[in-house]
Amino acid sequence: MRPMDSPILQDKPPLGQILVADDSPVFRDMLQKMLLEWGYETIAVSDGRQAWDLLRQENGPRLALLDWMMPGMEGAEVCRQVRAGVRDRYVYMILLSVRAGLDDVVTGIESGADDYIVKPFEVDELHARVRAGRRVLALQEELVEAREALRDQATRDGLTGLWNRTAIFDILQNELARSGRSGEPLIVLMADLDGFKPVNDRFGHMAGDAVLRQVAARMRAAVRRYDAVGRYGGEEFLIVLPRCERVGGLALAERIRHAIGAECFRAGDVEIRLTCSLGAACARPPVVPLADDLVREADAALYRAKHQGRDRVEGAAGG
Numbered sequence: 001m002r003p004m005d006s007p008i009l010q011d012k013p014p015l016g017q018i019l020v021a022d023d024s025p026v027f028r029d030m031l032q033k034m035l036l037e038w039g040y041e042t043i044a045v046s047d048g049r050q051a052w053d054l055l056r057q058e059n060g061p062r063l064a065l066l067d068w069m070m071p072g073m074e075g076a077e078v079c080r081q082v083r084a085g086v087r088d089r090y091v092y093m094i095l096l097s098v099r100a101g102l103d104d105v106v107t108g109i110e111s112g113a114d115d116y117i118v119k120p121f122e123v124d125e126l127h128a129r130v131r132a133g134r135r136v137l138a139l140q141e142e143l144v145e146a147r148e149a150l151r152d153q154a155t156r157d158g159l160t161g162l163w164n165r166t167a168i169f170d171i172l173q174n175e176l177a178r179s180g181r182s183g184e185p186l187i188v189l190m191a192d193l194d195g196f197k198p199v200n201d202r203f204g205h206m207a208g209d210a211v212l213r214q215v216a217a218r219m220r221a222a223v224r225r226y227d228a229v230g231r232y233g234g235e236e237f238l239i240v241l242p243r244c245e246r247v248g249g250l251a252l253a254e255r256i257r258h259a260i261g262a263e264c265f266r267a268g269d270v271e272i273r274l275t276c277s278l279g280a281a282c283a284r285p286p287v288v289p290l291a292d293d294l295v296r297e298a299d300a301a302l303y304r305a306k307h308q309g310r311d312r313v314e315g316a317a318g319g
């Protein structure tokens with residue numbers, strides 16, 4: 001068992017570690033032994049204050065057995081604090097008390113406890129209630145994962161994993177607002193693959209998709225960590241470069257152009273050479289253009305790049 005004065009959290013508790021908080025050493029040991037026997041990892045403290053200190057930590061225990069009567073802070077008060085202050089995860093709390101009256105149970109549950117066990121209790125009852133708590137936590141974990149997957153689906157382009165059109169446009173709007181506040185310029189690049197359609201016609205859509213995925217990977221590798229790359233249309237990409245001057249933006253555009261054109265793409269056993277044209281537009285605070293207008297400027301520059309022979313970078317007329 002761990003020393004009472006220095007409880008140590010595991011680096012990354014799975015659903016795992018169950019917190020036992022009880023001021024009675026005999027009861028504490030008994031609870032820990034039972035939990036260990038049932039295959040749970042435990043961490044034990046002897047008062048409510050220590051329990052709260054552990055539960056409030058990021059990645060702290062997810063399930064807690066809390067004695068009601070403890071020095072420092074009562075179990076019910078720990079429940080209240082956790083409900084008010086712990087936001088990064090759901091903590092399932094079971095209050096243990098000799099107080100068996102209906103009022104006590106109601107007060108306990110209203111303090112934020114999920115369950116209430118009257119001491120003394122049957123061993124099987126405790127086991128069943130701990131298992132119930134773990135089921136609730138496991139379900140909650142699944143919900144969080146499902147929500148994150150949905151959010152990902154809503155913002156990512158399914159084929160390339162880049163931001164989708166809506167998301168990259170949102171990012172541009174946010175970055176423009178930030179640029180207005182910070183006074184730092186911003187560059188938007190519109191990129192379009194040259195002669196991509198024949199790839200689909202000649203080699204099939206599977207090959208076309210493979211090329212698009214590789215294009216996306218090369219673009220992502222070419223930009224800076226805080227730049228955002230989105231798929232704007234079929235073979236068209238919108239790239240947002242925050243905190244970037246015109247010269248730096250054009251250099252980055254050249255880097256992308258080179259990353260696409262320098263080496264062949266592979267689809268199965270065919271090698272496909274492609275190039276890319278890019279148009280750049282710059283937002284210079286304090287004048288911050290609308291996202292729509294900036295994209296239109298970059299698009300016009302791209303159009304010129306196409307007309308001047310493709311495989312090249314053009315800056316917008318105004319800058």
Ligand SMILES: [Mg+2]
Pocket residue numbers: 022023024067068069070
């Ligand atoms: Mg007690």
